[in-house]
Amino acid sequence: MKDLIEALNARDLSTDLDAVARRVSDGEVPAGPAKVITLTRTYRAAIDDVWDALTSAERLPRWFLPVSGDLTLGGRYAFEGNAGGVVRECEPPRRFVVTWEMGPAGPRDSSLVEVRLADDDGATRLTLEHRAQVPPEMWDQFGPGAVGVGWDGALLGLATHLAGLTKSATDDEIAAHPAIMEFNRASAAAWGAAHEAAGAEPATVRANVAATTDFYVPQG
Template identity: 30%
Template sequence: MSELTQVLGRIERAADGVAVVFERQYATGRDDLWQACTDPGRLVRWFAPVSGELRPGGEFTIHFGDGDTPLCRVVSCDAPERLVWEWPIGDVATLVTAEIAADADGSRLVLRHARLTPGQVAGYAAGWDAYVRSLDAHVDGTEPPDWEAMWTALQARYAEAVHER
């Protein structure tokens, strides 16, 4: 399987919906990875422009290039280890958790997007997968992959995975 279509995440079913989960190791310290995941100046380099307050009870807006601008709410923030926020998708407040821990080779990120419907899983899994790959490049100082091409290839693979279950 080519790198372009090899999925990095897994799909988990729960009582409150479906979650996509990504676990990645980075050759950088925990504090640097935390900054990459929470500092608006760094988020824009691999994720999207973010404005607002990334603090407990704070609200922030993600400004995606396609005009989507979800207003999210921070549920909890335990720097530099855990950030949890609600991301409204339709009438549902989906839940995103980013956990960062030091490990022997640098640091580890566990990213979980929960409360998705089965119909949303393939698109959001492909999106997060493409963003995680962009974060890899950001941390490594290399050129990020083409997000649109990556999303398109991965969305088809995640759609297959959802139907196989």
């Protein structure tokens, strides 16, 4: 197997970025009105393999993060150093919905991630939809890029895993790689374009993209 860092030195990540369709919209969660971001990408892998990569506690750390807890319907899970939540719906190998909690859970679900898989002529089309009530000050500062760049990185990680690449470097080492830093810059800009396509003012988009880029690719 080829090492991920070795592959990053040769891989053109703009191809991975362009492989994702992004959309920004308004929606609902049980707690009320929500912001929605949607990502769609097709992988050259069988649907059962993609499903297993997304739901196996043994495979998730290879491309995303170590996970603990119960990944079955109704179970509570936690990703190391990141979000946790509850598995609300699960329809193998086509669809699951989980709560996505960055802090203590509220009385009603305010952040949900839904993943849908579909056969696509031997490949698998993945659609990830994150519906969340976002604090107004956070949305005003970052727009959809605050979470969108992170999900772009997750879909990139899944692509490298399905391609057989091994993740031997630490997450910090991967984040500091020049190719990943450029990927994050381009991802922030791509989410800005999706936000503007959804009706956001160009000046607002420019400010959001700048703030998101500074967050994911800090200077100095």
